[in-house]
Amino acid sequence: MGKTIVITGAGDGLGRALARRFAADGETVVLLGRTLAKVEAVAAELGDAHLALQCDVGNPDSVRTAFATIAARHPKIDVLINNAAVYEPFTLAEVRDEQIMASLATNFAGPIFCAREALPLLRGDGHIINVSSESVSLKMPMLWMYAGGKAAVELMSELWARELEEDGVRVTTVQAGMMMDETKTGSNWPIDVSMRFAQENAKIGLNLRERGISHYNSVTDVFRAVLDMPADLHIGTVALSARKRAAAPA
Template sequence: MSKTILITGASRGFGKLWAEAFLKRGDKVAATARNTEALADLIATYGDAILPIKLDVNNRDESFAAVAKAKEYFGSLDVVINNAGYGLFGTIEETTEAEARSQFETNVFGLLWVTQAALPIFREQGHGHIIQVSSVLGVVTLPLLGVYNASKFAVEGISETLAAEVKQFGINVSLIEPNGYSTDWSGASATQSQPLEIYNGLRTAFAESGSQEGFWGDPEATSEAVLKLVDAENPPLRLFLGKHTLPWAKQVYADRIAEWEAWDDVAVAAHGN
């Protein structure tokens, strides 16, 4: 049975790949983008099955209007995928106030506005699936991406809480957590803080780690996983994408638990009774 899906940030990268995968199999897609001209090829191929919507997710009113437009056009809405976002590269010390605020406006607040807009529709229908494109960096961290890491940690907290709140209404919530992929996330889509020379060694090591063979995943390979997630009767709260994610998360959490256990006597004593 075909589904109606709204996906933000659909002009390129994961968003466009997944939009096309949905359309190919007969789903209907409301595709939002700041520049809808980038969707011209999909419109030419799939016609009325795709609804292009110009949207800056930073604008709360526009976000609500976009979701309402998708529902009105297609008559229903089954899935919302919050994919819009970008990477901010720079150490914590290098990051300006404007850069930090802009990162959170898009990655966190933009996602929040679209989510809030979809919830009343899903509650009225008695079903719906909200999918948040987070990152493995919402579970673990890397240097030079501190504010980006923080934005994805925020998305994780919002979404895990939301899942508990809306399950009673028949609404599912999932987080997609990719490792690094060969999209333009770290290229044209990214923002770079003004570098301080003192961190050049760290930047060199970071670049070298990403140059290893097999480090970056193939974006095309993600579409089948996303289709399975959308079709799942009982979708998971979290879905890792890529071969590096689970081993990395397991190691980091093992280290965290070991440290927490080492300090547990201090923690328990601090309870006071």
């Protein structure tokens, strides 16, 4: 019997790669995304068994509506993957109100809203996976808001794991490194922001051009392994970093 897996931020990036991977594995995927056309396009690619829903994870009413629709079709789900996030560098002096609120809503409140609404459907051998970032440990300049939100999610994950044990719900954090695929050629940040971000990181010894970049498809293998672990095991945190592959010998 296949699993029913809900993935936020499933319209592109890692979320889309996870949806494709799990659908290919025979699981049923529910794709949530702020832009309905994106998740509908992925769901159409995957087939009729899969469901695409518009959902702004930072809006509690949007989350409630999405999970009510999910519950009507799937009274039990096996996995919630909190993947949706916004990612933007800035300094404390220049950060705008809307940037602060967007980061707090999507990166911090979003996983809470989704996990709360998913919990009745997850009780009894369900699994919550919260996607975090290596920026938590690297402490990259200009990413303090993003990394701070992810650090908070990591702490929450540990406490949720303890709280939800009696409900039969496991909670895992996957801390991911830099990732890309063939459709992603770079950030959509203004060029001056990208340059300053690179320069500030270089000052602390992080040369972004020399860091490894993993493929989204490679990262999906880790999520597959987490979901397939025996029922008598728990994985609290998986820390991933991209490996810079050596050039092939001439």
